[in-house]
Amino acid sequence: MKIAQVIAILIIFLSTMAMLWILFSPMFAPKKEIPIAESILPPAPTAVPEADIIPVRVIKIMPRDFEDTLSAMGTIRGYQEIELRFETSATIKKINVKEGEKVLKGDILASLDDSDAQLKLQYSRKKLEAAQAQSNSANKKKELYEGLYRAGAIIKQKLDEAVLEAEAVKAQMGMAEAEIKLAESELKKTLLVSPKEGVIGAKEVEEGELVTPRERILSLYDLEKVYAELGIVEREVEKVKFGQKTEITLDSYPQDIFIGNIEKIIPVIEGRSRTLTVKVLLENPRSILLPGMFCRAKVYLKEIRNSIFVPKTSVLILGPGNNVVPVIEPLDENREALEQGTTHGVIRLKRVAMSYVTNDFAYISKGIEAGELVVIEAKGELKEDVKAKVVGIESPTF
Numbered sequence: 577m578k579i580a581q582v583i584a585i586l587i588i589f590l591s592t593m594a595m596l597w598i599l600f601s602p603m604f605a606p607k608k609e610i611p612i613a614e615s616i617l618p619p620a621p622t623a624v625p626e627a628d629i630i631p632v633r634v635i636k637i638m639p640r641d642f643e644d645t646l647s648a649m650g651t652i653r654g655y656q657e658i659e660l661r662f663e664t665s666a667t668i669k670k671i672n673v674k675e676g677e678k679v680l681k682g683d684i685l686a687s688l689d690d691s692d693a694q695l696k697l698q699y700s701r702k703k704l705e706a707a708q709a710q711s712n713s714a715n716k717k718k719e720l721y722e723g724l725y726r727a728g729a730i731i732k733q734k735l736d737e738a739v740l741e742a743e744a745v746k747a748q749m750g751m752a753e754a755e756i757k758l759a760e761s762e763l764k765k766t767l768l769v770s771p772k773e774g775v776i777g778a779k780e781v782e783e784g785e786l787v788t789p790r791e792r793i794l795s796l797y798d799l800e801k802v803y804a805e806l807g808i809v810e811r812e813v814e815k816v817k818f819g820q821k822t823e824i825t826l827d828s829y830p831q832d833i834f835i836g837n838i839e840k841i842i843p844v845i846e847g848r849s850r851t852l853t854v855k856v857l858l859e860n861p862r863s864i865l866l867p868g869m870f871c872r873a874k875v876y877l878k879e880i881r882n883s884i885f886v887p888k889t890s891v892l893i894l895g896p897g898n899n900v901v902p903v904i905e906p907l908d909e910n911r912e913a914l915e916q917g918t919t920h921g922v923i924r925l926k927r928v929a930m931s932y933v934t935n936d937f938a939y940i941s942k943g944i945e946a947g948e949l950v951v952i953e954a955k956g957e958l959k960e961d962v963k964a965k966v967v968g969i970e971s972p973t974f
Contacts, residue, residue, distance in 0.1 A: 629920045630956030631967040632904060634949040635887070636915075640972070642885055644878040644934050646815060650806035652826075652869040654797025655857070657777065662688060663765040665788045668781060673794070675779050676866060679770045685794055688766035688787075697759035704752035711749050714742040774798050775866055799863040804836065806873050807851035815877050816841065822856045823874040826865070834858050834865070838875070878932055884940045885972070886950050891930065891938050892958070900925040901944060902951040902958045904966060915949070920965040923951070923958055 666688035673685050721738040724730045777795030781787055804824045808816050818841065824834040840855035856873065858865060892900050904921045906914040913919040928943030944950070951958060952970060 629963045629965050630954055632923075632951045632955075632964045633953040633968040633970060634904060634951055634966055635970050635972050637884055637886065637944060637946060637948050637950055638972075639882045639884060639946050642878075642880045642883060642937070642939065643876060644932070646808070646812055646875040646877055648806040648808055648873045648875060650804050650871055650873060652865050652867055652871055653803040653805045653855070654775070654777065654795075654799070654867045655801035655803055655860075656798035658771065658774070658796040658798070659792045660685065660768055660770075660794045660796055661789055661792055662686075662768055662787055663789055664688070664762065665786070666690075666692075666766060667786050668783050668793075669766075671779065671781075671783055671794075673776045675776055676868065677776045678799075678863070679774060679776060679796070681770055681772050683770045684767050685770055685776070686768040690763055690766040693759065693763040693766055697756065697763055700752060700755035700759045704749065704756055707745060707749040707752045710745040711742070714738070714745040718742040768793055770796060772796070772798065775863075777867055797867050799860055799865070802858050802860045802865045802867070803840075804834075804856040804858055804871050804873060806854050806856065806875075807849065808854055810845055810850040810852070813845075813852045816852070816854055816875065821876045823876075824856065824858060825872050826869055828869060829864065878934075880932065880939055884944055884946065885937045886940055886944065887952055888933060888936055888938050890950050890952055891928070892925070899928055899930060901928050901940070902926075902954075903944070903948045904951060904964050905949075915966060915969060917966045920963050923960065923962040923964050925958070925960050 669687045669689045671686045673679060673683075679685065718735075718738045718741070721730060721735045725732065725735040774796045777797050779794055780792045787793065804822070806822075816838065818838055820838045822836050822838060824836060826832070826834075836856040836858040838854050839857040842853040842855075845852055886901055890901055892902065894900060903924050903926055904914065905924050906919070906921045910919060914921045926943050928940045930938045931941040932939040949966065949969070951964070954964070956962070956964075
């Protein structure tokens, strides 16, 4: 019994010693010396996984001149339209011009049936001839009576009667001459004469029609200046302003460009096409621009010189007045390696101020400098500090 107790005590003692050895043996093991250089150096950088670097396409921003234009089509119209009418009523005898024909001042454009006016003129002339004959007779009688009176052959009353008769016939002659002038004026009214140089517009009547002074016969357009009348679609109306420079071209003169400015804006949207009419004033010294000609126009909405532009799609709108543009910047100063795609960079969201926006581009007045790489396409989400790599540099198309 005592032997068994001794063995149990011995086993417990050995187990206890083994546990103490396991617990405290590391305290007495020799320490490994660490070199000083290794103890002060930071941990070696780890390479960024390729999957965390997004590929981007960029454009390199450089200052440039920019023109925002609006294309339109229209028709040449006369600068001044003169409505031509006869001054008397009669049947149209002849129309001497065609629509679109050039005329000079004094040209006879049309005429009325002048038979009545001719008869009046003939009658007045005959009346004058009769009055002249009576005047000659009365004057001879007066001269005769003057001689007889001086000789004492007649009394003063007879002489006075002869003088009054001569004066009455003279008055009749004056009336006959006035009737001739009136008849000539009536005859002149049967002719429609061009008041100035120009081109004939629409012809409103035909030969043989009975017309009155109220009816327009022809239209005459002044050709020293003309209007290019353009139709502006409704969605572009707000862009059009008075005085904007406009280039006009015509199929008739493909080598010529006519420059004018918007002078009139008709404030009405008309027609099925929902267009606004604007008129561009053009000088026409050679008189080659004729009313009715088809024309094409380029309206200069905005001209900006030596400025920064970016694609409109590159502007990220984060809130009212909070617009940013993503650019990629090198991690070091090696921008050339970044542009060549041999190293990656980091995305920066730069807050910008936009002063003018077109359908495709935005004019940046503040926030981006020349030479920066603006992201136009990315295969990944564009956030601040995201690693990115340039896979292509596009040329701006504006």
